[in-house]
Amino acid sequence: MREPNWVEHAVWWQVYPLGFTGAYPEGRENGGLTRITAWLDYAVELGASGLLLGPVFAAETHGYDTTDHLRIDPRLGDDAAFDALVAAAHDRGLRVLLDGVFNHVGRGHAAFQDVLAQGRDAPTASWFRLTWPDGGGEPEYATFEGHGALVGLNHAEPAVADYVTEVMTHWLRRGADGWRLDAAYAVPAGFWATVLPRVRAEFPGAYLVGEVIHGDYAQFVEQSTMDSVTQYELWKAIWSALNAANFFELSWALERHNGFLDTFVPQTFVGNHDVTRLASKLTDERHVPLALALLCTLGGTPSIYAGDEQGFQGVKEDREHGDDAVRPAFPAEPAGLAPYGWPLYHLHQELIGLRRRHPWLHHARTEPVHLTNEQFAYAASDGDRRLIVALSVGAGPAELPVPYGKSVLHGRAELRRPGSAGTVVVLPAHGWAVLEA
Template sequence: MTSWVEHAIVWQVYPLGFVGADIRPERPAPLAHRLPRLIDWLDYAVELGASALLLGPIFASASHGYDTIDHFRIDPRLGDEADFDALIRAAGSRGLKVALDGVFNHVSRRHPAFQEALARGPSAPGAALFRLSWASGEPEAATFEGHSELVVLDHDRPEVEDLVAAVMIHWLDRGIGGWRLDAAYAVPARFWARVLPRVRARHPDAYLFAEVIHGDYAGFVTASGVDSVTQYELWKAIWSALNDRNVHELAWALDRHNGLLDAFVPQTFVGNHDVTRLASRLSDPRGIECALAILMTCGGTPSIYAGDEQAFRGVKEDRLGGDDAVRPAFPDRPEALSALGLPVFRRHQELIGLRRRHPWLHRAKTRVVHLAYQRFVYEAFEGENRLMIALNLGEGTDLPAPGMRSVLAGRDARLKTGAGEARVALGEGAWAILSPAEPL
């Protein structure tokens, strides 16, 4: 694990949406210097408590960014290389690492190499990048999940290995600190195992994590050589358990998470650019705090999707443009945000601050202290360090809190530390993060 990630809190941004670019332009977009608008939000990210910035696609593409046309060129809807360099400098001056979204499973049908293959046939150099069938007329191309505009690369070809390694190294040379490997689950792990050592040979401190939704997370990490994968299993369990008031589902997922921590440190989240916003997903808005408390007290590299810290709402739909609601434009500057999101922002600051004051939580495992209908107490521990987290999804009650001496954070929570075992009194929908240390 690269060293800087051990203390990382990630703020994730989908740039094309964030800056209000036209996601589906009818013709090639003219150059527009929108990327520098992100610079005006870097102090906000630092104020939130972030130490890294994860940017969605920023390379020239046909529409939403995941249909790349040129991996070596900044999307003109965002700006140019000078704008990128300015953003990297500004982030670095604030101590923020920057990671980019690498779309290496597929490209746009408009990619010059694919167009070259269509025009010149199988002898064209660009044809070597794709899985094409030349039975008759225009070749039949493999596509990503049935999307005809997304043409899959041939990951068994050395030309594709060379391309992906060159792209990753190029932008690491330009100052980024890592890569998110988009749709990595669709790419053979053996491909990453060949490419990533070439990248690490030049940039050994780069953080390389993969988008993997289902399956054997630990097995993928071992076979591919990535540092981490996206922990969708825990994401689903958190919001589902809160909605169903089923703490057994959460306890099961945290136990599974413990097993992953034996092999690697997962990339954890309660929201991202591909899913319905947490504030829209949860049936009880108080669950936002509970979800964040869980995220910040279990092992992993946690990320916050821009806007979730303001309780933005948005529902992802399975249709063309169905992502737009969860990828909105932001104001030019943070000062223009509605004051309605401030309480949720302050709670994020508080819990991110708690996380950063306890850096051992990066590798912390959990164990059950109390598990009953709608009520859950678990301990986060690593070595001699420990905290206790109490969740009450039912009516007000007292829950056991053995060895705890103070409340570090919480809502509607009161610790009782008189004679006998310590207990924590929680109201309905309340939570607490407890410490064995005496209050200061």
């Protein structure tokens, strides 16, 4: 595995800066990146060790239509504001991961504007996949998923690889600790295999994780030379199994997850800026703690999407501005949050604390101990270190066999005959527990 050693201890708090600060879609005065600085102590107290930032570079609208990768978006501030945020994060022991959009650019990007102004003879014409019409006029161009505002880059062009390498190393020199590579699945793996070793030559400690939704995760990691990719299979299995009362689906996904861990450690999550909020996705809010217990006890590098720790709701819709509900503005400081979200925040503290005290969970494999539609117990282990996690979505109390479970570390449960081959855990309705084993 290529990932830096420090990643074993990483728990990310993910922020979408343009939404968080109120810069988009409102576009009002918002305090920019300084506003995020006011929340860093909150992230530390949550238990996070890193800040996973969404786009901060100059863009036209939502940040994923970049117009200048070497400039901080004016809606968020300037270079000084970025430097101050990174310094404040590092002072608190927080790493900083940036979001790089290198599959496509916004139409306003200088390289594409040169094409529109100069035509076929533009020095950057080879940066894009263009079809020139007979008789002149604007060329047709490859887009990202049909969005005309997103101009696809030509990843076979060496100058594009040079440009991406320059951008990545520039911000690592400025203090970033790594990159989330947006829409990495849409970029040929060979392109990343050209760029990332050049980045690591100067920054061997950088963490490089790609957004990949479908496909062969392990093969993509190997061919691209990335450290990790996003574990969407597990995300889907967690909420789907809880909603359908079908732990067989989750158990199957965990077998897949074990296989991925043989090649790389996936970036795990139960919510992010691109999907419906967990509290809205689950049909029973009592299952939010079960999802969190899973995230914090499975192998992976977990991230918490800002607001999920307070039980924020929001539904992603397939329309223009359909992401806005899951990317809301936050108060100026944590004191402005509603009081009813804090119990869930404290549960996050408890389970992230468990994670931080057992860093071996980063590499842990799982094995089913007890499996029915409505109840599931699994052992998470790494060598001779072992925990048992018991879950129930049943409407009444449930007894699950958990051989050699010793004590209840977290959750509400009763343990009978602890430490024996006949150990049983009794969970309340919709209950969960983490056991010492």
